Each structure stands twice: as C-alpha cells, then as structure tokens.
Amino acid sequence: GAVVSQHPSRVICKSGTSVKIECRSLDFQATTMFWYRQFPKQSLMLMATSNEGSKATYEQGVEKDKFLINHASLTLSTLTVTSAHPEDSSFYICSVKGGRDTEAFFGQGTRLTVV
C-alpha cells in the first residue's frame, strides 16, 4: 500500500496557540486528502475533504476558520488548528487517495493535547 507520512505524531500545545499537522503522500500523487478526528473509543469523524489546488469542503459542524486546510500540492496537505482549546484535544488522522475508486490510505495519526 501507499506510504502516508503524518507529522508530528504527538503534540502538546498551550490553549490559544495554533498547531500545524502535515500529511504527506510519499509514493503517489494524492488528488484527494481527507482529514478525520477520532475521540477516545469513538469512530473516525470526517472533518473535511480537500482536493489539490482547490478549497477544502468541510463537514457540517466543522469550523473552517478554526481548522484551516491547505492542499497546495499532490503530495502535501496541512491541517492547522487555530486558537486551540482543550476540547480540540483529539487524534487527527489524514487519508489520501488517488483517482476515483482507488483505495484511501491512512496516516499514522497525530495526537493533539491542548493544555
């Protein structure tokens, strides 16, 4: 399967600061990337879908000004959590896919703790 690198794997930040999470597709061009959030013992919840070179599509209830997504190239998407609050503490996971009906591969996830 494709290699998806997500960085950092773990981050602790102070309330009110911003945190950037990177998702890289190392061995194929990812036309679409997805960002998920997973709270403990809960399922993955899709936050947004980003297509290279265009604005991300956010799911209902996800604040686009708080969770900034940039998909500037076919191999890199970033998620920036702005003005982080303790309730933003979660496990954030990206997934990447190539064209239609190709498998989506997941990154290793980033555990964000806001103190």
Added chain:
Amino acid sequence: QKEVEQDPGPLSVPEGAIVSLNCTYSNSAFQYFMWYRQYSRKGPELLMYTYSSGNKEDGRFTAQVDKSSKYISLFIRDSQPSDSATYLCAMGTGGYNKLIFGAGTRLAVHP
C-alpha cells in the same frame, strides 16, 4: 440513530477461535463496505473491501454483506494474538469518498 452501528466490545477470545464482528447501517444508498484494523495509537489499515452484497475471502478473513438486512460481518478464522486490535467497519456511497465509520470493536485474542 447513528448511520452505522457497531458494538464497541471489548471482545476477548482464546487463540484459535473464530471471531465474528458485525455492523448494521441505516442508509440503503451505501454500496461500498470496508473493514479496517487499527492498532493502538496508529492509523487504520484496510483489511477488506466489498462492493454491494456478497462474500469475499482473503486468507483468514471473510467479509459478508447483506444489503437486504443492512448488515455486514467480518469473520476471522484461527485468530492470533497479533489480531488484537480495534476493527472498524466503514461504508460509503462512492468508493473511498466520504466514508462513514462505525465506532470500532476492540478485540483481544489471548494465548
């Protein structure tokens, strides 16, 4: 009612047992069904992918989809301690786009 229901477990079985994991769903438009395995603090990895109804077998894993009952299953034969993980069902209407995940079932296989 959630779109996808999955018993979170935990499910504890002895090594060698046959494991049955299940999900039910409410959206009849779902046509793509997946099972992912997620180890602690890691991202999910795809185990099985099924389109529409029917069975699919891959080694010790068998996936079943019954669209008439809106019920999917994953069977693991000859379970191993290395199978201990959380198993997530996922489904969607258009391939790997916008997947809806179940809550995941934690499985522990003890020697």
